[in-house]
Amino acid sequence: MTDDRLRAAVATGVLASEDAHRALLQATVEVARAIFRAKASSVLLYDEVTDELVFEAVAGEGSETLVGERLPSSTGIGGWVLVTRQPIVLDDVSKDARFAEDAAKKTGYLPKGLMCVPLIHEEEPLGVLYVLDRPQEIRFSLEEMELLGLFGNQAAIALDLLRKARRARAVLDDAGTDAALLARVAENLEGLDGERRAAGVDLLRSLEALFS
Amino acid sequence: MAEPATERPLPAWSRPAGSTESLALPTEWPGRVTREWAWGGSTGKGVRVCILDSGIEAAHPLVGELAGAVAVEVGDDDEVSVVEDAEGDLCGHGTACAGIVRSLAPDCELFSVRVLGAGFTGSGTALLEGLRWAVDQGFDVINMSLSTTKSKFAGLLHEAADRAYFRRSVLVASAHNMPVESYPWRFSSVISVGSHEEREAETFFYNPSPPVEFFARGVDVEVAWLGGARARSTGNSFATPHMSGICALILGKHPELTPFQLKSALYLTATNVEGLGD
Numbered sequence: 001m002t003d004d005r006l007r008a009a010v011a012t013g014v015l016a017s018e019d020a021h022r023a024l025l026q027a028t029v030e031v032a033r034a035i036f037r038a039k040a041s042s043v044l045l046y047d048e049v050t051d052e053l054v055f056e057a058v059a060g061e062g063s064e065t066l067v068g069e070r071l072p073s074s075t076g077i078g079g080w081v082l083v084t085r086q087p088i089v090l091d092d093v094s095k096d097a098r099f100a101e102d103a104a105k106k107t108g109y110l111p112k113g114l115m116c117v118p119l120i121h122e123e124e125p126l127g128v129l130y131v132l133d134r135p136q137e138i139r140f141s142l143e144e145m146e147l148l149g150l151f152g153n154q155a156a157i158a159l160d161l162l163r164k165a166r167r168a169r170a171v172l173d174d175a176g177t178d179a180a181l182l183a184r185v186a187e188n189l190e191g192l193d194g195e196r197r198a199a200g201v202d203l204l205r206s207l208e209a210l211f212s
Numbered sequence: 213m214a215e216p217a218t219e220r221p222l223p224a225w226s227r228p229a230g231s232t233e234s235l236a237l238p239t240e241w242p243g244r245v246t247r248e249w250a251w252g253g254s255t256g257k258g259v260r261v262c263i264l265d266s267g268i269e270a271a272h273p274l275v276g277e278l279a280g281a282v283a284v285e286v287g288d289d290d291e292v293s294v295v296e297d298a299e300g301d302l303c304g305h306g307t308a309c310a311g312i313v314r315s316l317a318p319d320c321e322l323f324s325v326r327v328l329g330a331g332f333t334g335s336g337t338a339l340l341e342g343l344r345w346a347v348d349q350g351f352d353v354i355n356m357s358l359s360t361t362k363s364k365f366a367g368l369l370h371e372a373a374d375r376a377y378f379r380r381s382v383l384v385a386s387a388h389n390m391p392v393e394s395y396p397w398r399f400s401s402v403i404s405v406g407s408h409e410e411r412e413a414e415t416f417f418y419n420p421s422p423p424v425e426f427f428a429r430g431v432d433v434e435v436a437w438l439g440g441a442r443a444r445s446t447g448n449s450f451a452t453p454h455m456s457g458i459c460a461l462i463l464g465k466h467p468e469l470t471p472f473q474l475k476s477a478l479y480l481t482a483t484n485v486e487g488l489g490d
Contacts, residue, residue, distance in 0.1 A: 091432075117390070142407060
C-alpha cells in the first residue's frame with residue numbers, strides 16, 4: 001500500500017468525506033445548469049472496473065432517477081469525449097435516431113442539444129460533464145466553450161476528491177488492513193473527550209516515540 | 213568480417229561536393245502565393261484522406277462512398293489488430309468530420325480508421341496503433357480530431373508524427389481548448405488547429421503565437437450525423453477537418469508538396485496573411 005492511500009484512509013476515518021464531496025459535485029452541476037440556463041447538467045465518473053461511465057450528480061431533468069445509471073465508455077458522445085479528451089457541443093442532436101433511443105431509454109427525456117466536456121485531473125480523464133438543452137436561440141460562442149472548460153476543471157477536482165474518498169473507504173472496509181486499524185484508532189480518538197482523550201493522545205505519543 | 217558492398221542512400225544531412233544543382237524543386241513557386249495558385253480549380257481528386265476517429269457512417273448523403281474502413285482492436289494483453297470495420301460509426305463524430313472534409317474536397321478518397329470502441333483502458337494504445345497503421349498506409353492527409361493526455365504515449369506519438377512528416381503524410385490534429393497537456397497536436401511536425409467564430413468554410417487564420425498554428429471554422433457548423441441525419445456542432449474537433457479539407461485541395465493540385473511546403477502554402481494563403489488578396 002502506498003503512503004498516499006494510507007494517509008487518505010486514516011483521514012477518511014475522521015472526515016465524512018464522501019458526503020461532503022458529493023455535495024460539492026452536486027453544487028457544481030447546479031451552477032453549471034444555472035450559468036448556461038440549461039434544462040439539466042450532470043457529472044459522470046469513469047468506473048475502471050466495469051469500463052463504464054456512471055452518473056454521479058444530476059441537476060434538473062433526470063435528477064430523480066439518473067444517479068447510478070451507467071453508459072458505455074466505448075460508444076456514444078460521452079464515450080467519445082472521454083476517450084479523445086475533446087469537448088464538443090451539439091445542437092439538433094435529437095435527429096439522430098440511435099442517440100434519441102439511447103437517451104430516451106435511460107432518462108425518459110430527449111435533449112435537443114448538449115455540451116460535453118472531459119473532466120481531466122493531472123493527466124487522467126476521470127469522467128465527463130454534460131450540459132443539456134441550453135436555450136437554442138442563443139448561438140454558441142467560443143467564450144462559452146472557455147467557460148465550459150473552466151467548469152470542467154472545477155468538476156474534475158471535485159470528482160477526484162470523491163474518487164479518492166471512495167478508494168480510501170474501500171481500504172477501510174477491508175477490516176484486516178493496517179490502514180483500517182489506524183483509521184479505526186483515529187476515528188475512535190476523535191469520538192473521545194476529556195480525560196479519556198488526553199490519555200489516548202498520551203498513549204499514541206508514547207507509541208510514536210517507540211516507532212521513531 | 214567486411215560488410216557486403218551495397219548501394220546506400222545518401223545521408224540526409226550532407227550532399228556530395230558539387231551536387232546541389234540536382235536539388236531542383238518539382239514545383240514552380242510563383243512570386244506571390246495566392247489561393248488561386250494553391251487550390252483554384254482543385255476538388256481534392258486523387259488525394260487519400262484518413263479520418264482517425266469513431267468510424268464513419270458509409271453512404272451518408274454528406275459523406276458518400278468510402279474507399280475503405282478499418283477498426284483498431286486492442287486485446288487483453290494490449291495485443292493490437294487492425295480489421296475490416298463492419299460497425300460503422302459508434303458515436304457520430306467521425307461521420308461529422310468526414311462530411312466536413314467531403315464538403316471542401318468533394319473528389320478526395322475518404323478512409324476510416326476507427327480507434328473508438330476498444331474501451332477507455334485501451335484507448336491510448338488504439339490511438340497510437342491507429343496512427344502508426346495510417347502512416348504505414350501512406351495516406352496524404354490524416355485527420356486527428358482527438359488527443360491523449362497520457363504522457364507515456366507522448367514519445368511514441370512524437371515518433372509516429374515525425375515519421376509521417378518525413379513520409380509525406382500530413383497530420384492535421386485538434387488543439388485542446390482546455391489548459392491541459394495533450395498530444396499529438398503540440399508537436400511541430402503536425403498541423404495543429406483551433407477554432408474561430410467566422411462562418412466561411414475556407415476562412416482560416418495563421419496564429420503567430422504557437423503552439424496552435426491555425427484557426428479554422430469550428431463554431432456552429434452543420435455536420436453529418438448518424439442515421440443520415442445532420443446536427444449543428446462546435447469544437448476544435450470540427451475545425452480540424454476544415455484544415456484537412458483545404459490540405460486535400462492543395463495536394464490535389466500540387467501533389468508533390470512536402471508537409472513543410474504545404475504548411476508554408478497554408479501560411480501564405482491564410483486569411484490574415486494573404487489579406488484576402490484574390
